[in-house]
Amino acid sequence: MEVFRLHNAKYPMALSGKGAALTGARWNSKGTEIIYTAHGRCLAMAEVVVHLSLATLPKGFKMISINIPEDIEIYELPTTKLTVGWNVFPETVDTQAIGDHFIRELKYAVMKVPSAVVKGDFNYLLNPFHPDFNQITISSKEDFPFDKRIFK
DSSP: OEEEEEEETTSOOOOOSHHHHHHOBTTBOTTOOOEEEESSHHHHHHHHHTTOOGGGOOSOEEEEEEEOOTTSOEEEOOGGGOOTTTTOSSOOHHHHHHHHHHHHHOSOSEEEEEOSSSTTOEEEEEOTTSGGGGGOEEEEEEEOOOOGGGGO
């Protein structure tokens, strides 16, 4: 399976989860390392664009393609585990607790979760501590200039 991550090249390009741990996000609390990826390039872009404006648009983004081997089992989060308002911004501690548990439990290397930005699309969270994580690899990195019309 191929998933995608839009990466700001001013930071080291490593699949570590350390960036997400600095502040926390929808599926992890501060201090919990997790890697956010998307099922497609468009969703990877949308997940970043919601946090930017034309004035803050940085240059130097890369679209990273990540290969998840077919034999790695992916846990699909049941929507019944989501509370009302799970997709609001700012994020809730309920979704962070789900992601933190996924990391600590070490049962799966990958968890499929719904996107809060694009209804009907999915993100894939990677657990950098799972024993199978070392099989997940970056397959390509391409420059990704934003089309300025996005911010009009």
